[in-house]
Amino acid sequence: MAAANIAPAEGRLGVLLPGLGAVSTTLIAGVELIRKGLAKPIGSLTQLGTIRLGKRTDNRTPLVRDFVPLARIDDLVFGAWDIFPDTCYQSARKAGVVDPTQLEHVRPELEAVAPWPAAFDPAFVKRLDGPHVKRGPNKLALAEQIMADIEVFRQRTGVRRAVMIWCGSTESFLRAEDVHANLADFEAGLRANHPAIAPSMLYAYAALQLGIPFANGAPNLTVDIPALVGLANARGVPICGKDFKTGQTLMKTIIAPGLKARMLGLTGWFSTNILGNRDGEVLDEPTSFRTKEESKLSVLDVILRGDLHPELYGDYVHRVSIHYYPPRGDNKEGWDNIDVFGWLGYPMQIKLNFLCRDSILAAPLALDLALFLDLAQRAGMHGVQEWLSFYFKSPQTAPGLYPEHDLFIQLMKLKNTLRHLRGEELITHLGLEYYD
Numbered sequence: 342m343a344a345a346n347i348a349p350a351e352g353r354l355g356v357l358l359p360g361l362g363a364v365s366t367t368l369i370a371g372v373e374l375i376r377k378g379l380a381k382p383i384g385s386l387t388q389l390g391t392i393r394l395g396k397r398t399d400n401r402t403p404l405v406r407d408f409v410p411l412a413r414i415d416d417l418v419f420g421a422w423d424i425f426p427d428t429c430y431q432s433a434r435k436a437g438v439v440d441p442t443q444l445e446h447v448r449p450e451l452e453a454v455a456p457w458p459a460a461f462d463p464a465f466v467k468r469l470d471g472p473h474v475k476r477g478p479n480k481l482a483l484a485e486q487i488m489a490d491i492e493v494f495r496q497r498t499g500v501r502r503a504v505m506i507w508c509g510s511t512e513s514f515l516r517a518e519d520v521h522a523n524l525a526d527f528e529a530g531l532r533a534n535h536p537a538i539a540p541s542m543l544y545a546y547a548a549l550q551l552g553i554p555f556a557n558g559a560p561n562l563t564v565d566i567p568a569l570v571g572l573a574n575a576r577g578v579p580i581c582g583k584d585f586k587t588g589q590t591l592m593k594t595i596i597a598p599g600l601k602a603r604m605l606g607l608t609g610w611f612s613t614n615i616l617g618n619r620d621g622e623v624l625d626e627p628t629s630f631r632t633k634e635e636s637k638l639s640v641l642d643v644i645l646r647g648d649l650h651p652e653l654y655g656d657y658v659h660r661v662s663i664h665y666y667p668p669r670g671d672n673k674e675g676w677d678n679i680d681v682f683g684w685l686g687y688p689m690q691i692k693l694n695f696l697c698r699d700s701i702l703a704a705p706l707a708l709d710l711a712l713f714l715d716l717a718q719r720a721g722m723h724g725v726q727e728w729l730s731f732y733f734k735s736p737q738t739a740p741g742l743y744p745e746h747d748l749f750i751q752l753m754k755l756k757n758t759l760r761h762l763r764g765e766e767l768i769t770h771l772g773l774e775y776y777d
């Protein structure tokens with residue numbers, strides 16, 4: 342198999358983050374601490390993961406980052422937007438994820454990241470309002486201001502390439518409609534201030550116009566509309582989304598494939614969370630929660646396929662709720678009660694209590710996405726990058742294609758894509774040759 346032609350990762354890589362809240366500041370602080378040798382990139386497949394090549398007897402298992410030419414952690418430069426003017430240091434202190442003593446080690450680096458004013462519309466995030474926002478006659482003017490910020494950033498930092506990852510708040514639920522159908526209608530909508538064009542779409546539009554890959558860490562529609570998928574393909578830019586797969590949904594996509602593998606039935610899966618950070622506050626509002634709920638609910642149906650296994654999964658109840666509970670801050674606690682049944686229909690229960698740290702789980706995903714999107718672009722890949730489904734609760738796919746939610750299928754897809762890029766044999770796990 343021929344290897345893809347991948348341009349080298351020369352020079353610095355800009356990582357542009359709309360939203361400088363808990364996830365972004367945890368990402369930036371982590372990267373700065375890792376650079377100084379004060380922390381390790383736990384949770385990051387690009388930094389710690391390995392990939393098996395060839396036969397099991399070949400003993401070839403390089404690190405992912407030695408196998409494909411990724412940008413180095415030392416080469417990342419951060420830029421961000423937020424509706425509050427706090428620097429990354431101030432925002433990290435408020436988010437309360439990384440310990441203040443640890444933050445002091447990288448304080449100057451974090452103070453140097455001051456956000457640009459945001460393109461914001463309180464209609465899309467009803468629980469928040471902030472003073473640090475762009476003004477303009479219409480949405481197109483706001484998108485142009487975002488592009489101008491990026492150009493200034495490019496000149497100031499000298500970055501050769503950039504990627505953008507939406508780490509802003511979850512926006513209100515939207516369905517794709519006519520204004521999202523193609524680029525001409527979308528641009529007319531920008532000029533006419535169409536109410537169904539969300540702020541996150543302005544960032545995505547600005548990025549794609551400048552040839553910058555875009556990932557969506559939240560469940561908003563954003564780049565999952567024909568107008569912006571078309572723009573990404575026309576400009577040769579990779580995109581992916583939606584909604585970082587952390588916490589409870591990560592656990593769900595680990596456990597559900599196991600139950601299904603053993604043909605154990607399901608009568609119900611009840612999931613509830615308490616969360617006390619700003620994200621929890623935003624999600625406490627019904628229109629933002631609706632967006633999250635759609636994203637969280639979809640995973641079981643696709644993994645279990647009740648249509649193929651009606652006797653096991655034809656009639657289960659799936660409930661998900663999030664409660665805003667300030668004392669917990671970013672330390673989310675999730676409870677799952679899973680009602681399963683086995684041989685002869687005998688019922689059993691699984692109780693799961695995950696005391697996680699939301700942004701500690703999300704930050705390495707944002708890092709990997711930045712590095713893999715940049716790789717994809719240098720390898721000439723464009724449009725929807727389904728191989729990055731591994732990172733998302735609601736993976737974006739080609740129209741009409743159901744997304745893969747099983748974490749292990751997603752991992753195989755990701756690693757086989759890397760093997761494919763490097764001209765290595767794909768691994769099928771058939772293994773008959775060992776017994777010839």
Ligand SMILES: NC(=O)c1ccc[n+]([C@@H]2O[C@H](COP(=O)([O-])OP(=O)(O)OC[C@H]3O[C@@H](n4cnc5c(N)ncnc54)[C@H](O)[C@@H]3O)[C@@H](O)[C@H]2O)c1
Nearest residue numbers: 360362363364423459509510511559585587619620699703
């Ligand atoms: N932490 C996780 O595990 C996780 C998992 C999946 C998805 N997410 C999503 O990632 C996003 C970020 O999460 P977080 O915990 O950092 O939330 P957060 O509330 O701490 O940070 C979001 C930031 O975005 C800012 N913002 C809102 N609208 C903006 C706009 N239009 N332009 C620029 N900035 C804007 C807010 O002021 C806030 O500072 C959320 O949408 C969340 O749902 C997080």
